Amino acid sequence: MTKDLTSGSPMRLILGFTLPTLFGLLFQQFYNLVDAMIVGKLLGAQALGAVGATGSINFLVIGFCLGVCSGFAIPVAQRMGAKDYPQMRRYAANAAYLSALIALALTVVTGVFCRDILMAMDTPADLFEDANAYIFIIFMGIPVVFLYNLLAGIIRSLGDSRTPVYFLALSAGLNIVLDLLFILAFQAGVAGAAVATVVSQAVSGAACLVYMVRKFPILRVTREESRPDLDACKALCVMGLPMGLQYSITAIGSIVLQASVNALGSVYVTAVSTGGKVYQLLACPFDAMGAAMATYCGQNVGADRLDRLHEGVRSCSLLGLIYSAAALLAMLLFAPQCTMLFLSPSEPQLELLKGLVGQYTVTLTAFFFPLALVNILRFSIQGMGFSTFAILAGVLEMIARTVVGHFFVPAIGYTAACFASPAAWICADLFLIPACLGCIAHLRRRNPTASLETLSKRIIKPAKA
Secondary structure, eight states: OOOOOSSSOHHHHHHHHHHHHHHHHHHHHHHHHHHHHHIIIIIOHHHHHHHHTTHHHHHHHHHHHHHHHHHHHHHHHHHHHTTOHHHHHHHHHHHHHHHHHHHHHHHHHHHHHHHHHHHHTTOOHHHHHHHHHHHHHHHHTHHHHHHHHHHHHHHHHTTOOSHHHHHHHHHHHHHHHHHHIIIIISOOHHHHHHHHHHHHHHHHHHHHHHHHHHHOGGGOOOTTTTSOOHHHHHHHHHHHHHHHHHHHHHHHHHHHHHHHHHHHOHHHHHHHHHHHHHHHHHTHHHHHHHHHHHHHHHHHHHTTOTTHHHHHHHHHHHHHHHHHHHHHHHHHHHHHHHHTTTSOTTOTTHHHHHHHHHHHHHHHHTTHHHHHHHHHHHHHHHHHTOTHHHHHHHHHHHHHHHHIIIIIHHHHOHHHHHTHHHHHHHHHHHHHHHHHHHHHHHHHHHOHHHHHHHHHHHHSOOOOO
């Protein structure tokens, strides 16, 4: 049930790990896409705009949860690569304790201050109540976000990127049924779409837990291994909290940008919301590549296979370049058709929205290779154990989005909003490229014999009998 990423062709291993992870992310995005499609088609563009108005605050909080879970999985991957299974299980158990505490705290805080946050973001009055109803329910589902993503991260750390996909496929189908049930049958509006998302996530998390307990004996902890361990918690927090903060710091810039777009009016909020849904789907391969590189680098650092790090980063970057070109071509040809997935043909401002959404999606996909490098390099660095660098990259993204949102969007308008994320990706890459090279060089200086031993195994082959 596990997979060793410390031997064999890096390109083949990374691609084989990325594809199942990609399918899982696509199913996860399917939640959001189905919500948007059903809300836009059945409830109208204004309801879709209300959901979109919560996007940046959603990213701030839920992104923190995802980052923490990804960070908690890295020590597990490193101990897996080192074949230190007792410590691997100890990390997994303490990650569960920490996740429960963080989930409880976040649920309480976001529930109390939800309306205040939306007011501070200058959410348009005609969208406010629907936006509040939607995001409040999403925040109440934070514990199930942790449940699924922590378990999926641990399973991927063992080299199995396929199992979580099956449960996401099941819950994606359930999400469609529940969306239609709550919106059409129960007339629950955007709140119904949020409930459907939370319930579906809970199902995927519970299924993942049951399967992991039954099918992964390597994760069955002893009484000693299951005890709270302060040193293990410190190591997990050193990896998890910086990754979570990186997402949240990045989201601060998105919140400033969202507030500036809100000031442009509901039509522009709806356009960014619709374009954002298309972008999230198209960007899934980069998230999958990042997850693959975190596990790949984590296992190889744990196994002292430091010579494989450069080759892995180069191989994954080539995959990112190829996909970036394909995505741009697709949007140049089919951006208007993608827009119609979310809007009704009877929408009064349909032609204006199609043009705005097309401009947004084409602009973002034109800069997809810088985004590919952001994910590949950042997660590679984190897999190597230098998670604090993620915060610095996030700070640069935040600064870029904040500058564009605060100064350029009010002065130039919607076009500036389209270039905010590309500016953030380029700024992050200016730091991440030398940082990744520096991390690899630092590891080799710290343990020069690891690469020499591996090289000797390649050169000195056993004699034939």
